[in-house]
Amino acid sequence: MRSNPRSDLGRRREQEPERKKTSPPAMGLIKMISGGSTDGDFNRARKSRSRRDCMEVEGMRRNEAVIGFGPEDLKGINLPHNDALVIQDRVANYDILRVFVDSSSSVNVIFKDAFTQMDLQGYHLEAIETALFGFAGHVVYPEGEIVLPLTLGSQDLKKTVMTPFTVVDSPSSYNIILGRPAMNELRAVASTYHQKIKFPVGARVGEVRGDQPSSRKCYMEAVQADQSKTKREGKRARVDEVGGRVVEKGEVHFVAEEEQEVVEVGPGQQIRVARDLHPSTRELTGISPLISEHQLNILPGSHPVKQKKRHFGPEKDKVIDEHIRDLLNAGHIREVQFPT
Template sequence: MPWLSKARVESYDILRVFIDSNNSVNVICKDAFVQMNMQGYHLEAVKTALFGFGGHVVYLEGEIVLPLTLGSQDLKKTVMTSFTVVDSPSSYNIILGKPTMNELRDVASTYHQKIKFSVGARVGEVRGDQPSSRKCYVEAVRVDQSKTRREGEKESKGISPLISEHQLNIPPGSHPVKQKKRHFGPEKDKVLKSTGKWKMCVDFRDLNKACPKDH
């Protein structure tokens, strides 16, 4: 999809705008949002995480509804747009996703680097910026590679509790149980596994009693 030369959000002209019809949300970068100095606007809290962005999980700062204007002069269109504010290094300032594209009823062309949309009985359009598009693409690849290297250098174990968390269903009042070491007996002690290693048995009966099934 094309990179637009600019779009107007509220009373600000925003450069580096990316059209992504596969994206399920409209995104505005936190750095751009801070520079807009949107005093008087309140971010609605968002508890979910956003997946994508080079396969990474991005945690959200919040959501905000702002007027978005595309086009120029008398061939422009304004729609109220819900933006998700994300704090993540990027080469864009905003991404316009499927919700806004449906609202505009636009037709996008990667080849012609432009989008067209109806303005009453007429047709408005916004052209892409090819030099900025190439520059942003190179920067996006660089940022993604750098982030991948950083994540590869640090130890990454398990899943963030913000995504999924497991807990043992233990009734209140349960206490840790320490069992004494048991032996199989002289005859069974002589029996080895087929691999030649010793057998070991762990008794989980007390643990199972303290963890009733939760269907």
């Protein structure tokens, strides 16, 4: 008896598990390092790399160790934490501190400050054309690329691979960033929670423990550098015109009394201004309140804030009293009595 192909197809569909709905694709990664010559600058280099990867997979040893993490890997870790994985490794026979393990980076990066301290005679720095993206949100053009020996582990549980490093002239708290190329060459697995990298060494597993104090120090340095940069950029953006010249706002200017003159601003009201004050600024002193007046918009029903009296010591109190007396005599402030 022949079976009906359509009924067999329907039966197989009923026996198949329900397919999971695919989630929408991610919009992208923020501030990750991408680009570079991971697969070569040109198509020929990419094809060569692809063939080499296929040969490595086919020739992989079947007795390679299985890597895992457990509670014993948390010994000596300060918990809870959100620390990045920062380790020490050996590159071209140099012990390098502050090595940031970043699996989202498409390249291994060695920063120029660290690169110039290494005597790398016998290694060739090759020019590359591909830019990098992700360094503080802007594009960086590398100094070049160099293939160096990278060693992880110690004693008999260590592993050395030849891997490319992209030399970047950019400020950083780190000396090196280990990206996917190095991690894949080592067949390594990183756990930021366990603060460890593990990698197969034959049938055994080698490991490198992260340096939490160094990780936190690098983080603080990066935050402070970003804050300083923001302040510098903000200060450059805030400019004003004084005496016909452009100056930064917040800059304090002292004008000698002989360089000042008295200006009438109202009936019986005078102020002193600099003689070389720009005309556009000088006109502001004579604007009538009917045209323009500054007010403080206070919500109805708001009450004054009452603070406890503070004592600064006899010497400071004397200086404060003198400043208050000067302001009172100049008419800039007046005493107000509150009922409470």
